[in-house]
Amino acid sequence: LTVRRILTILCLAAIVFLTVATRLLQLPFIDRTEAVRTLVRNPDRAWPDYPIFLEGVREHTSPGDSIAIIVPAMKWDGGYSYAYYRASYFLAGREVLPLITEQDARLMQNFRGAKYVAVFGVGLRTPADVVWRGSRGALLRLRPR
Amino acid sequence: MIAILIAILSLAVLGIPIVLAIDRRARGPLLVGTAFLYGSGTMFVVLLTLSIAHIRWTLLSVTIASLLIFCAAFAVRWKAASSEMSSTTPHALDLVTIFTIVCYTLYATLTAVWEWDFWAIWGLKARTFLELGAIDWRFLESRWNTFAHAGYPLLVPLNYDFVALINGGWNDRWLGLLGIASAVALALVARSLAARETTPFFASLLTLIVVSLGFSRFVGLAEGALIAFGGAGVLFVRSALRDGDDVAWRHAALMLGFAANCKNEGFALLAAVTIAIAAISWKALRKLVPAYVLAAPWLILRTVHTLPTDVAEGPATSRLLARLPYTPQILNYLAQQISRPWFWIAIFAGILIAPAALRRREHFVFVVTATQFLFYLLVYLATPYELHWLVLSSWSRLTAQMAVPITFAVFLMLANSLRDAQDAPHAEAGSDQ
Numbered sequence: 001l002t003v004r005r006i007l008t009i010l011c012l013a014a015i016v017f018l019t020v021a022t023r024l025l026q027l028p029f030i031d032r033t034e035a036v037r038t039l040v041r042n043p044d045r046a047w048p049d050y051p052i053f054l055e056g057v058r059e060h061t062s063p064g065d066s067i068a069i070i071v072p073a074m075k076w077d078g079g080y081s082y083a084y085y086r087a088s089y090f091l092a093g094r095e096v097l098p099l100i101t102e103q104d105a106r107l108m109q110n111f112r113g114a115k116y117v118a119v120f121g122v123g124l125r126t127p128a129d130v131v132w133r134g135s136r137g138a139l140l141r142l143r144p145r
Numbered sequence: 146m147i148a149i150l151i152a153i154l155s156l157a158v159l160g161i162p163i164v165l166a167i168d169r170r171a172r173g174p175l176l177v178g179t180a181f182l183y184g185s186g187t188m189f190v191v192l193l194t195l196s197i198a199h200i201r202w203t204l205l206s207v208t209i210a211s212l213l214i215f216c217a218a219f220a221v222r223w224k225a226a227s228s229e230m231s232s233t234t235p236h237a238l239d240l241v242t243i244f245t246i247v248c249y250t251l252y253a254t255l256t257a258v259w260e261w262d263f264w265a266i267w268g269l270k271a272r273t274f275l276e277l278g279a280i281d282w283r284f285l286e287s288r289w290n291t292f293a294h295a296g297y298p299l300l301v302p303l304n305y306d307f308v309a310l311i312n313g314g315w316n317d318r319w320l321g322l323l324g325i326a327s328a329v330a331l332a333l334v335a336r337s338l339a340a341r342e343t344t345p346f347f348a349s350l351l352t353l354i355v356v357s358l359g360f361s362r363f364v365g366l367a368e369g370a371l372i373a374f375g376g377a378g379v380l381f382v383r384s385a386l387r388d389g390d391d392v393a394w395r396h397a398a399l400m401l402g403f404a405a406n407c408k409n410e411g412f413a414l415l416a417a418v419t420i421a422i423a424a425i426s427w428k429a430l431r432k433l434v435p436a437y438v439l440a441a442p443w444l445i446l447r448t449v450h451t452l453p454t455d456v457a458e459g460p461a462t463s464r465l466l467a468r469l470p471y472t473p474q475i476l477n478y479l480a481q482q483i484s485r486p487w488f489w490i491a492i493f494a495g496i497l498i499a500p501a502a503l504r505r506r507e508h509f510v511f512v513v514t515a516t517q518f519l520f521y522l523l524v525y526l527a528t529p530y531e532l533h534w535l536v537l538s539s540w541s542r543l544t545a546q547m548a549v550p551i552t553f554a555v556f557l558m559l560a561n562s563l564r565d566a567q568d569a570p571h572a573e574a575g576s577d578q
Contacts, residue, residue: 004498008559011495015556018488019354020245027251039259063276085292089264092315093276098289110289 043086046079047071050120053135054090057118060132060139063093067139068114072121076102087118116141148312149319153326155311156184156304159211162218163187167399168392174233178333179396181326182373186403186439187214188307189300193280193442201278204310233340236349242356246329249360253321263317263365266293271305272315282450296452298443300406301367317365324369328359331373335553338384347560354556358548367407368542374404375414376549378436379513382418383554385432386425386509394432402439409454410521410546415440417516421509458529465527475525475532484541488548492555499558510554517547 044050050071061067069087073079080100088096097110111117117124120137128140160180164171171179191210192202200206258268270293273284285295304323309315335355339348359376361368381397384390401418404411415436422429447454468475483489496504496511521543528535 004500005563007494007498008562011491011498012556012559012563014491015488015495015552015559016350016354018485018491019357019552022357024248024252025245027248032251032255036256039256043259043261043264081292085261085265085269088290088293089269089272092269092272095287096289 046082047121049135049137050083050086051090053120053137054087054118056132056134056137057087057116057139058091058094061091061094061116064095065116066095066097066114067091067116067118068097068099068110070099070117070119070122070124074100076100076104083120112142114142146319146322148316149308149322152308152311153181153322155211156188156307156326157181158184159187159215160184162215162221166218166221167395170392173337174333175337178330178337179377181330182334182377182400182403185304185323185327185370186300186374186399186406187211189303189403189406190439192303192306193299196274196279197446199279202275202306202310203278204313207307207310233337233348234345236345238346238349238353242332242349242353245353245356246325249328249356250322250325252362253325253360253364254319257318258320258365260363260365262363263320266297267301267366268305268317268320269293270299271302271309274302275306275309275315285452286450291453294455296447296454297367297408298406298411300403301370304370321364324361324364327369327373328356328361331359331376331549332356334377335380335549338380339553339557341384341388342557343560344564347557351553351556351560354552355549358545358552361542361545363542366542368545371404371407371411371414372546372549374400374407375411375546376553378404378414379418379510379550380553382422383507383510383550386422386429387506394429395435398433398435399439401433402436405436405440406443409456410517410543412440412444413520414513414517414546417513417520420516421512424512425509455529456524456527461527461529464529465523468526468532472522472526475522478533478536479522479525479540482536482540483544485544489544492551495555495559499555500562503558503562507554507558510550514547514551 041048057067067087069084071080071083073083080098081102084096084098097107097114099107099111101107116131117128117140118137119140124140127143129143131139131141157177157180160183161176163183164176164179168175188211191207191214195202195206195210258264273281280299284290305320308320308323332352332355336348336352339351343351355376359369359372361372378397378400381393381400385393385397401415405415415433419430419433422433525532525536
């Protein structure tokens with residue numbers, strides 16, 4: 001055995017081990033219930049009811065409807081971006097409108113222009129008809145002023 | 146779950162005549178691996194074409210369009226000239242690979258796809274398009290949807306739409322299986338190519354490595370498809386350069402073209418491959434024409450619809466020039482944040498240990514990898530985003546994208562250096578005869 005051959009064997013072994021060895025290989029032998037629970041809860045851990053609320057909004061709106069989103073966190077990096085992105089996914093096919101920009105500036109034109117306002121976890125003092133209520137929120141249709 | 150299994154099987158079946166039209170010799174792992182990849186890429190082309198033609202996506206319209214392609218490819222197949230067949234030999238080590246795939250499958254299907262980027266980018270687009278039965282350009286053009294990275298290519302979302310059409314509606318519970326299928330397809334391609342150069346033992350060991358590198362832990366994102374198409378593309382170019390094989394060139398060009406339709410990094414890979422080939426042979430560049438033909442439609446559509454590309458937003462050159470003096474610090478930060486650092490050290494050690502003659506044969510892969518790295522560095526220098534955040538959120542994915550071809554090359558250099566030179570070429574083919 002030359003030094004080069006020994007180094008080659010060690011290097012090959014290292015490549016194989018460092019590539020293949022992963023905790024995922026334990027998956028068949030462990031209880032995966034907790035991992036599943038964590039993954040399911042993780043995206044919505046702050047507001048577990050939010051996806052259920054969005055499903056309700058989806059059921060009570062039609063493709064193409066515009067929906068503005070109001071949640072307790074009205075700061076972009078303080079939770080609004082999550083609420084807006086999450087709503088975009090659950091309400092695919094509808095036009096989901098944000099009410100603040102990434103710089104936390106208000107977008108009143110979206111509030112006024114939306115057909116519906118989906119309000120989650122807060123109240124809204126404005127003239128509106130309640131289309132549906134449930135899961136800590138309501139779907140409102142604004143009355144023309 | 147049944148729907149996605151039917152979808153994966155349908156894509157593979159759709160791909161078979163396409164593979165055979167390209168490569169009459171294809172059998173076994175090469176046929177199965179490339180069939181799924183071609184099926185996946187072709188389904189993207191079908192849905193994109195239907196959308197451009199304003200034909201609503203339904204199971205019927207997609208099936209008719211796919212059958213037309215299936216029959217056309219089948220006709221071409223029968224006109225193709227017959228030539229020798231390639232083969233591979235199973236090895237006991239393949240059982241470990243199968244076990245690894247089972248573990249990855251369990252991980253990818255723990256629950257519905259959970260990644261943030263899935264429901265904010267890839268899954269969001271697929272679900273939105275499904276509602277319309279076509280690509281929703283209004284959604285992509287909307288200023289409120291820039292977070293969804295409207296300029297990203299659409300191969301993966303349109304594959305999700307195909308699954309949804311078979312399912313009869315949107316369901317993200319089992320979509321992680323598409324990533325598994327991509328990793329397995331890449332591993333099968335790698336197995337077939339490795340078998341031409343080394344023993345069944347080393348080919349089998351390399352398959353295990355490739356399936357591990359090919360499986361993206363970022364379930365639901367386009368990484369898995371990009372690694373599969375891009376990895377297969379680079380390995381086919383490598384094979385073509387080694388053997389002067391026109392069939393390998395065809396596979397390479399098509400795979401790279403589909404890679405460019407997975408992510409913007411696929412375009413970068415195509416450019417890196419072009420540069421690497423140009424450094425070897427200008428004449429060979431024309432072999433890449435199909436790749437650019439496949440990449441062109443999305444580039445044109447993206448321009449026509451003025452979809453934003455985040456790295457090019459605003460004064461990209463100014464940002465690049467402003468960060469350029471900090472390149473050493475950025476490189477240092479990338480080194481600190483690299484995932485699997487010992488793996489990369491082993492790869493670099495392997496390059497140094499391997500005999501110079503074998504190293505020279507792998508120049509193409511080294512140049513491609515180095516050029517990819519250079520492109521990624523340029524993106525980091527020019528990005529409009531906060532640099533530390535971008536590195537933390539992307540660097541591990543980018544290194545995973547680069548890993549397969551260079552690992553394949555280094556592994557074969559080392560493995561073949563352990564064997565007598567006379568056994569090295571076509572060892573497995575020889576053992577079958």
